[in-house]
Amino acid sequence: MRTGRQHNPAAQVVVGLAVIAVGMLFLFDNLGWLDVDMSVQFWPVVLIIAGVLKIMGARSTNGSLIGGALLLSGAVLLLKGLGILAIGWNVLAPAAMIGVGLFVVARSIGHRRADTPSAMPLKGRGDDAVFATAILGAYKRRITSQQFAGGEITVIMGGCELDLREASLEGEAVVNLFALMGGITIQVPVDWTVQLEGAPLLGGIEESTLRPKDGSKRLVVRGYAIMGGVEIRN
Structure with missing residues (x-):
């Protein structure tokens, strides 16, 4: 059994910066400079990291759209949890439904374009x-x-x-x-x-x-x- 090695320096940089950012938030919270419940606010950071990595590795329009959606969702939820963005689930839930619909439409258009020889990468x-x-x-x-x-x-x-x-x-x-x-x-x-x-x-x-x-x-x-x-x- 072999496990793969990480060969993408850019991915390492993204993961490293994310770990540093989370660590600084924990430090500021422990020092009393921020009043943040990190047990609640941590998981949107995972979505942000996932979105950045997905965009970096995307080979199709659908991949870039998914990465952008993850990045945007994580950023909005993080800002909401930190109290910077005042927005409720009564707005987020319909926005998520609209986003899913847009993704389905974009994916359908992408499949149509893929039927032409010039569209295939x-x-x-x-x-x-x-x-x-x-x-x-x-x-x-x-x-x-x-x-x-x-x-x-x-x-x-x-x-x-x-x-x-x-x-x-x-x-x-x-x-x-x-x-x-x-x-x-x-x-x-x-x-x-x-x-x-x-x-x-x-x-x-x-x-x-x-x-x-x-x-x-x-x-x-x-x-x-x-x-x-x-x-x-x-």
Whole structure:
């Protein structure tokens, strides 16, 4: 069993600055300079960090929208908890519903544009790539394409299972993962080399694949597990 190493310096900077900010808030509260209930105010910071990391790792419009929504939600809730922003749930709840509706519309438009060859950012189209989002739900898919081109998987309080055991690729493919309080499982063929570049935050990323003698087929897995888990196996 091997756990992935963090290879993204920008992600380390974001996480480090967030830890420093939370530590300073705790310090100021203990010194009496601030009167903040940190047990209540801490969790919006997690949403802010998750939003920043998601935007940094997004490979699609949907990914950027989800990251922006997490960042905005965390910022609003933090300001509300600190008493800086006077806003009630009678406004936040309808705003959240509007945001979900806008996301669904944007995702639908994005799928339409993805049907055109010029819109696909990857070398493959259709079954050659995966762009999956699971929010409060489950996503399962088996890909058999012989020219797998990678993609992006986002899970928020849900789960995703991706089966690539019958697929193949030419050279290298990259899959970006984002798991927030959820889990992602990827099964790969035994002749693929997996290069893991994950950054867990209060979560875990585990890679337990076999190492083939021929390293001509390589799957690069990048992303973040925030209070969630990612597993990659044969």
